[in-house]
Structures are given as structure tokens and as C-alpha cells.
Amino acid sequence: MKITVIGTGYVGLVSGTCLAEVGNDVLCLDLDVNKIKILEEGGIPIHEPGLQEMVRRNVAAGRLHFTTDQERAVKHGTIQFIAVGTPPDEDGSADLKYVLAAARNIGRLMTDYKVVVDKSTVPVGTADKVRAAIAEELAARGVQTPYAVVSNPEFLKEGAAVEDFMRPDRIVVGADDEQAVHLMRALYSPFQRNHERLIVTDVRSAELTKYAANAMLATRISFMNELANLAEKLGADIEMVRQGIGSDPRIGYHFLYPGCGYGGSCFPKDVKALIKTAADEAGIELQVLTAVESANNRQKHVLANKVKARLGDRLDGKHFALWGLAFKPNTDDMRDAPSRELVADLLQAGATITAYDPVAMQEAQRVFGPLPGLTYASGPNQALVGADALIIVTEWKEFRSPDFDLLKTSLKNALIFDGRNLYDPKLVRSQGFEYQPVGR
Numbered sequence: 241m242k243i244t245v246i247g248t249g250y251v252g253l254v255s256g257t258c259l260a261e262v263g264n265d266v267l268c269l270d271l272d273v274n275k276i277k278i279l280e281e282g283g284i285p286i287h288e289p290g291l292q293e294m295v296r297r298n299v300a301a302g303r304l305h306f307t308t309d310q311e312r313a314v315k316h317g318t319i320q321f322i323a324v325g326t327p328p329d330e331d332g333s334a335d336l337k338y339v340l341a342a343a344r345n346i347g348r349l350m351t352d353y354k355v356v357v358d359k360s361t362v363p364v365g366t367a368d369k370v371r372a373a374i375a376e377e378l379a380a381r382g383v384q385t386p387y388a389v390v391s392n393p394e395f396l397k398e399g400a401a402v403e404d405f406m407r408p409d410r411i412v413v414g415a416d417d418e419q420a421v422h423l424m425r426a427l428y429s430p431f432q433r434n435h436e437r438l439i440v441t442d443v444r445s446a447e448l449t450k451y452a453a454n455a456m457l458a459t460r461i462s463f464m465n466e467l468a469n470l471a472e473k474l475g476a477d478i479e480m481v482r483q484g485i486g487s488d489p490r491i492g493y494h495f496l497y498p499g500c501g502y503g504g505s506c507f508p509k510d511v512k513a514l515i516k517t518a519a520d521e522a523g524i525e526l527q528v529l530t531a532v533e534s535a536n537n538r539q540k541h542v543l544a545n546k547v548k549a550r551l552g553d554r555l556d557g558k559h560f561a562l563w564g565l566a567f568k569p570n571t572d573d574m575r576d577a578p579s580r581e582l583v584a585d586l587l588q589a590g591a592t593i594t595a596y597d598p599v600a601m602q603e604a605q606r607v608f609g610p611l612p613g614l615t616y617a618s619g620p621n622q623a624l625v626g627a628d629a630l631i632i633v634t635e636w637k638e639f640r641s642p643d644f645d646l647l648k649t650s651l652k653n654a655l656i657f658d659g660r661n662l663y664d665p666k667l668v669r670s671q672g673f674e675y676q677p678v679g680r
């Protein structure tokens with residue numbers, strides 16, 4: 241099938257590449273000339289395990305192409321995926337300007353039947369707006385080319401995006417047009433594996449499903465964070481509590497890990513957008529989610545608060561080693577990463593920081609810009625030298641088994657603040673460290 245993917249970011253590039261991998265002829269469009277240049281030169285603009293090789297393989301096979309040419313892009317695919325960003329507007333609602341610009345562009349340039357697929361995470365009702373934007377453009381040209389609008393939210397996780405796309409738990413397709421459903425079913429048939437994974441719904445339910453999934457996951461995290469803070473005060477161990485409740489199949493073990501707050505490009509903005517849609521479109525205050533959001537905002541300061549409780553509110557002259565910057569392992573994504581609050585809190589209190597992240601340091605430099613007091617190290621051990629304490633923000637694998645003897649000799653104090661509960665407290669403490677995890 242001929243497919244166009246509009247927006248070649250984390251979702252667009254992965255979707256386009258995986259669709260090419262199963263034999264489709266895919267053209268990825270982005271307005272960011274730099275991104276397309278990197279891709280045309282054989283690189284990839286993001287860090288995502290397994291993606292680079294898959295991109296190369298499909299480019300070499302002639303099934304995957306990149307362009308900044310909008311006319312070529314609209315012409316190419318019968319299926320037009322919209323996978324552009326939907327960042328939060330100033331009031332927290334999802335900003336649809338990129339989605340609607342992409343839709344208008346399709347309407348302005350299309351000459352034959354198109355299935356326009358909303359893959360971006362968009363509020364309920366967006367498919368209607370996309371449909372209307374295309375209709376307006378067609379009317380302005382005085383043509384009546386047929387088209388369908390489908391909602392097909394994406395559930396991939398950064399860091400495991402290729403695997404998630406190739407082996408999905410479910411594929412949600414919201415459509416009320418039979419021809420479009422037929423095409424989507426055919427498109428996704430190579431990803432079905434051993435049982436039916438395609439869930440066909442009405443358009444609005446599909447749109448809401450994506451927000452419901454992210455809101456549920458964010459709720460579990462905030463709930464566990466709150467319990468961890470409580471466990472700490474009551475002298476209980478949240479890790480034991482986690483195992484005790486996770487063994488109940490109604491609860492399960494996934495997404496029960498406490499830490500220093502959820503971040504990334506999805507949970508914070510999607511929780512905000514759902515709260516806002518509910519209030520504006522339905523007059524409903526989502527009380528649970530409002531609490532989830534405020535608990536998370538508080539949790540992002542948990543590490544800085546622990547540091548201050550131990551070393552004093554002012555941290556002038558104190559220097560910290562920071563392990564991890566990305567919002568989670570296996571990605572370079574720094575959007576809403578808890579490290580951002582932590583760095584701001586520590587610098588504001590007068591401290592200096594040397595940070596290390598296996599892949600996100602370039603992105604961190606772009607995000608932070610030059611910040612007096614923040615430097616970067618070439619490796620985890622280099623970051624430790626002369627620091628008053630080690631602070632861990634991202635649970636990269638390479639931080640899980642450090643050389644504790646080296647840690648002790650490199651740090652000024654044998655002091656670790658761990659926002660991701662990487663170590664066994666008994667073991668670390670028995671080696672002479674003061675260890676401050678979350679909830680243990």
C-alpha cells in the first residue's frame with residue numbers, strides 16, 4: 241500500500257519505518273528540513289533502539305522515503321497518517337494547530353480518495369475538526385474528492401517503540417466508514433500475529449481510549465508515589481508493599497514503581513488535556529486526575545527536598561553528581577523530564593552539578609542551554625569526582641551495578657539519593673553508604 245506519514249518525530253518515524261518493514265511504500269514528510277536532511281544522509285534524529293538499522297534496511301529496499309515536499313506527500317499515500325505534535329496550549333488543552341494545518345494541506349492538495357488517519361493523540365471531537373478542515377479546503381477549490389477520517393491512536397512506548405509497533409497489544413481503529421475500516425484492517429494484518437488485535441470502535445471512543453490509557457497509567461504512578469512517601473514516614477518498605485499488592489491479578493505488577501515523578505512527552509500533557517477537555521466540553525471536573533497531576537508535580541521535587549532536608553536549604557558550595565537526564569531509559573527525550581525540576585531546584589539553592597546520561601546529554605544541552613553551575617561528564621564515574629553526593633534520576637541499566645568501592649573513593653561523602661530505587665538498601669548501607677531511596 242502507498243502510505244504517507246505526516247510528521248517524522250518519535251511516532252511518525254517509527255510508524256512509517258515499521259509500515260515499510262512489512263512491505264508498504266512509505267513516504268515520511270516533515271517540515272523540519274534538518275530532520276529530513278539527517279534521515280536522507282542515513283542517520284536518525286532521535287535515539288530509539290533498533291530504529292536506525294530498520295530505517296537503513298527499508299531505505300535501501302526502496303520502500304521508505306523522506307521529503308519536505310508537501311505536494312509530493314499528499315499525492316503519494318492513499319492512507320495519510322497525521323503524526324504531528326499536539327503540545328499543551330497555555331491553558332493545558334491540546335494545541336491542534338499542527339494537526340489542523342496538516343489536514344488543511346491534505347484538503348488543499350488531494351486529487352483522489354484518501355483515508356486520513358489521526359495518529360497523534362488528540363481530544364475527542366478532533367476527527368470532526370479534521371473532517372471539516374478538509375471539507376473547507378475542497379469547497380474552496382470547488383471539488384468533491386471523497387475521503388474518510390479515521391482515529392488510530394498510537395500506544396508505542398519510547399525506548400521500546402519498534403517492538404511495540406511491530407508486536408502491538410492492540411490496534412484501535414475508530415471509524416464510521418466501511419471502506420476505511422477495510423483498508424485499515426488490511427494495513428494492520430501483518431501486525432496481528434496469533435490473534436485478532438484490531439479493535440474497531442466509533443471515532444470518539446477511539447480518541448478517548450488513548451487518553452484513558454495514559455490517564456490510568458499516570459494514576460497508578462501517582463498513587464504509588466503517594467504511598468511511597470507514606471511508607472517512608474511510617475517505617476514501611478514500599479518495595480515489599482509493591483510485591484504484596486502486585487501479586488493480586490486484579491492489580492498486577494506493571495506500572496507500580498514509585499519514583500521521582502512521571503515525565504515525558506505524553507503523560508503530563510495528556511492528563512492536562514483530558515482534565516481540560518472534560519471541563520470545557522462536558523462541564524465535568526475530573527477530580528481523580530486533578531489529584532494525579534498535583535501529586536506528580538509535588539513528586540518531581542522529592543529528590544531536591546530530600547537533599548535539602550539532609551544538607552540544608554541553601555546548597556552553596558555543594559556539588560552533586562547526577563546520573564540520568566532523559567525522562568526514562570532508552571530514550572534521549574527530555575520533554576517534562578523530572579531531571580529538569582531537580583536541576584532547577586538544586587541550582588536555585590546554590591549547588592553545582594555534573595550530569596551524565598548515556599544518550600540524552602546533547603538533548604539536555606539543547607534544552608537547558610548554557611547554565612552556570614551545570615556541567616556534563618563523559619561517563620558515570622567521571623561525574624562522581626569530588627561530589628558531595630550522587631543523585632539518580634533515570635534508571636538506565638548501566639547504573640544498576642556500579643562499582644561501589646569506586647563510588648566511595650570518588651565521592652566526598654558516601655551519600656546516595658536514588659529517585660528510582662535501583663539498589664537493595666540493606667546491601668548499599670552495609671557497604672557504608674547513607675542511602676536515601678524513595679519509600680524505603
Ligand code: NAI
Nearest residue numbers: 247248249250251270271272324325326338360361394398
Ligand atoms: P515529535 O515532536 O517528535 O514529532 C512531531 C513532528 O511533526 C516534528 O518533527 C514536526 O516538525 C512535525 N510537523 C509538525 N507539523 C507538521 C506538518 N504540518 N507537516 C509535516 N510535519 C509536521 O512528536 P511525537 O513524540 O512523535 O508525537 C506525535 C504525536 O503522537 C503527539 O500527539 C503525541 O502525543 C503522540 N504520541 C507520542 C508518543 C511518544 O512516545 N512520543 C506515543 C504515543 C503517541
